[in-house]
Amino acid sequence: MELGKIWVPHNRLLLSILGAATFVLLSVGIYFFNLSTQPKQVTLVIDGISQDITTTAKTVEQLLQEKQVQITDKDSIKPGLDTSVEKAMTVDLQTSWAIPVQIAGQKTVVHTIKRTVAGALADAGVKVSKKDKINPSVDSKLTKDTEISVIRVEEKAVQVNKDIAFREIRQKDTSLNKGEVRELKKGQAGKAILHYSVVFENGKEVSRKLVKTDVVTEKQDRVLAVGTKKQEVMAASLSSRGGKDIRAKRVLNNVTLTAYAPNAGGGYGRTAMGVKATVGKTVAVDPKLVPLGWWVYIEGIGYRRAEDTGGAIKGHKMDVYLGSESEAMRFGRKKGYKVHVIGPKLP
Missing domain, CATH: 2.20.230.10 (Resuscitation-promoting factor rpfb.)
Structure with a gap:
């Protein structure tokens, strides 16, 4: 009986304490639950444009889903997607742009969150020199429609x-x-x-x-x-072997004569005119004075046809074709001859 009377008051005290503790824990839980589900004021910045919004999202990822903002793995989001949303926090999203880049005629596309040409080229791993031509210029700002062209310029010493x-x-x-x-x-x-x-x-x-x-x-x-020097023109007539009088086109005075002959093989071959050298007919001349194919009359020698030329036959020099080397040697060099230049036809 004594023990029963003692237990009852103690039991009531314990129950009171347990009830109070449960109430406190339940109240705290309800408070934090209400706190977590309460709308929060946050700032969402997308590509530099900010807006203040109210959200009940628990994470940044849920916040973006709530606002129907689509992102890719090339975008930049700060803080990270799994970060808890807190009151007055700022979420900064930079979306990537697909920028066409043409480098030395080769086309590619770079996805970048940078907003300048220099930044896009850096993200593409493109190094440029001061001589290269970049359009737009490296310090230009990007738009979604920007296309970048890089012309490689090289200077060489040649x-x-x-x-x-x-x-x-x-x-x-x-x-x-x-x-x-x-x-x-x-x-x-x-x-x-x-x-x-x-x-x-x-x-x-x-x-x-x-x-x-x-x-x-x-x-x-x-x-x-x-x-x-004016050339001497013959004024008098010449008497040909047929007794006919002829008139020369011109007269060359003080002409030096030499001679040449067939070689050991039996002949010189073709002359400068393309004909075979003939004894008693062929003479080598300077074609600037006597045209090839013209006839001349060499006083003391007779008629000869200008059919050949020679390296040493210049000006008032002529080379008479003879039958042998010995005859040519005996002929030697003769000076002071007068030559009458007749023309392409023998009188």
């Missing part, structure tokens, strides 16, 4: 070998007949190296500028003596 043409200098010579030309000095082209600065765009040459010229070999001008 060397080119070039011949320097020689001039032909003509000097009047009163000792030569008019129309007669004699080479006094041979011409020779010079050599030079031209140094160019060549600009290439995307591998194609667009311009070149001559920087300097190095002369390796000087040119040597050709010098010619041009005759101005």
Whole structure:
């Protein structure tokens, strides 16, 4: 009986304590539940444009879903998607743009959250030099419609070998007949190296500028003596072997005669006219004085036809064709002959 009377008051006290504790815990739970479900004021910034919104979302991801904002893995979201939403927090979303980039003619697309041309090129891993042409310029701001073009510009030093043409200098010579030309000095082209600065765009040459010229070999001008002396024209008639009178086109005075003959093989072959050399007919002349194919009358020698030329036969020199080397040696060199230039037909 005594024990029962003691237990009852203690039991009531314990129950009171347990009830109070339960009430407190339940109240706290209800408070925090109400707190978590209460709308929160947050700031949502999308591509620099901010808006204040009220949300009951628990995480950033739920917040974006609540506002029907679609994102990709290339977008930037701060704080992260699994971050709990708190009162007065700011959620910053930067969406990526697909920007076409053409580099040296090759097209690609870069997804970037940067808003300048320089930033987009950096995200694309494209390095540019000061000489490259970028359109729009690197400091330009992007729009969703921007297309970037990069032209690779390269400057190279190029060397080119070039011949320097020689001039032909003509000097009047009163000792030569008019129309007669004699080479006094041979011409020779010079050599030079031209140094160019060549600009290439995307591998194609667009311009070149001559920087300097190095002369390796000087040119040597050709010098010619041009005759101005009037030729003597025959005024008298000649008597041909047939007794007919003929008139020469011109008369050459003080002509030097030499002779040449067949070689050891039996002949010189074709003459400069393409015909076979003939004894008693063929004579080598300077075609500037006597045209090939014309007949001449050499006083003391007879009629000959100008059918051949020779390297040493210049001006008032003629080479008579004979039958053998010994005859040519005996003929030697004879000076002071008068030659009548007749024409293409033998009288």
